Amino acid sequence: MREELRLALAALEDKKAFDIVLLDISKVASFASYFLMCSGDSSRQIQAIADEVEEKLKENGIRPNHIEGYRHAEWILMDYVDLVVHVFSKSARAYYDLERLWRDGKRLDAQKVLNARTRKMQASARR
DSSP states (O other): HHHHHHHHHHHHHHHTTTEEEEEEEETTTTTTEEEEEEEESSHHHHHHHHHHHHHHHHTTTOSSSSEEETTTSSSSEEEEEEEEEOOOHHHHHHOOOOOHHHSEEEEEOOOHHHHHHHHHHOOOOOO
C-alpha cells in the first residue's frame, strides 16, 4: 500500500495539486485504509490531477474500482479500495470539509511518504 500512496502523491505533486492531506482512516472506517485529499485551481487542473493519478497507478498495475465526479470536476473521487483519492475545487473542499468529518483519522506526513519514494528510486539508480 505504501507504494500506491507514493505513486499517487507523486502524481499530485507533478500536477501542482495543493493542500495535500493524507489520512489513515483504517481505525475508524471499514471500507478503506487511507484518504488522500488535495485541491486544484480549475476544473481543467482537477481533471489533470485525476488523470495523472490514474495513469501513474495504472502503469504499476493498479486500477480504480470506481471514479466519480470527473465530468463536473468540482470533486473527483477515485476509489482504489484501500486508498480513496479526493480531488477538490476550493469551494467544494470547504463545503464538504472531509478533514473535519474524518478528524478521528490519523493525519500522516505526505511529504515523508513521498520522500521515501525518492530515496528508494535514488538507491536503485546507484545499483
